[in-house]
Amino acid sequence: MNAPVNPPAEIQFGIAWNWQYDMDFVLLLDQACHRAGLSSYLVNHHNLQEVTADAEHERIKFRWFLDRASDEDKNFLRLNELLHAHGTAFLNAHHHYLRANDKAEIHRELLAAGLHLPLTLILPPHDRQPSVDSKLIDALAKPFVVKPAKGCGGKGVMTGATRVEDVTCLRAKHRDQRFLIQQHIEPQMRGGRRAWFRVYHVCERVIPCWWDDRTHRYAEFTDGDAGLVNVAELERIIRVIAKASGLDFFSSEIALDQQGRYIVIDYVNTPCDMRLQSKHANGVPDAIVHQIVGILVGHVQKQIAGSPRLCYRRAHVNHHA
Template identity: 35%
Template structure:
């Protein structure tokens, strides 16, 4: 049986640079990597079934997009392979409606929110103009599940009709109707942050919610601007979710309140800033890979 330290399954063309960096780092330090792609997934399943191949860990960036990859994690789980962000953990965290209630129970600061059932479950819109006045206008309309990268999110809604139109457009989705949070400005930037939890480490960044542009957030800035709460909130999320990695968004208002905005994103877009204007800073990607290396080294 041939043994590799890390298998990486993926389908997205923009993952290539990220995966090349992982391979370069791991192989430089003596660990073996194996790539699973659409053109070899069935061969890999056959090799695993016949016990000719084994992995210490699996980074799965494919099975959520292509069901043909699902058997790989199922086989490896039975073989005591370490699955990074296993499905049974992920499924409990990515539903924003479920997470919203769990986060409220744990005293996180969240925008005022109404949670609506799916249109299929109950077509009635059980909200009133008075409810909208409570959260303020404009407000946010956000799908409970499929809103990665802001997809399906309406940021400046003002009417009940817009809510109902969104529900009819995605009739299987629950929706969050949320208060719009306005961040303060820090060092000339909107105080909107994306925090990446990477294998027991918080990697903080500025992330402009309007332009979708990342900037490095330094330890010096965190201390000078009293942003330590960003790290604490992210660590608390990690304790609740038990995930190996995720990203979250937090906004800081003028009265220095930290609002958790986008709760848990488990599949982080790791396009490099050196190649994409809205990509993740290369330094952050490299830090993520380093933390993953040490995690797998410890297995």
């Protein structure tokens, strides 16, 4: 579909995306906006330049925006900055994203908030301090986990590390990053599954599910799981992370350890992978994707209804890249 010749003055919900596998989620959001009577506009690399120029000259305005692109593609950052400067409300404000995206930074905050985290040693970037005191590593229980502060999708993470060389080697590959050297957490088994969870926080709502750390397969909670999992504790933890991070929409990985403690392993994931399970074996259960879409669009709808603008001109069509 083509970009508009005369863009509407104001769009209620804009969504930037750049990952081909995000298309289903983005289209579901777009359709849900349509059903809710919200104008929506999708931005990807086809129309980014044009939308950025329109935003710069205030030919286009967005009331709300979800940026699922600038974390990966820096070309989207300019639009993000412009919209922030022009007063667009964001689901996941960029400054919160930047802070939460640094595992070393958020680790300290979650620790201060009293959450259980794996015992962790934070090392400075290789660029700042190339050598590691081997005594520090020798003192750790083996195996341990080595992860860069700004990785995602498991990139650069080594589980099963035992030697100081494992640490030096990884640090040398990601020289500008702090590193977390972490106690390895082995989850309990519950009802025949590894007690490892992915918990979503979506605009104050919490959606927990099973997520197998080995197969990466998700499974919805059922009523029967109430006796196996302390759902209230998962909720409490994710709300603490939401408060500390300031983010609206993210997921965390939480494991139930051998001592019966719910330990946060991966503190904040955003943008969340929203591939549908019906199309990808390790995708998110479709029902959860639909639920998240409903919550996001409902949130924007409610916020807009609660803060009408006097000179607001309703956009009358949906334009897609």
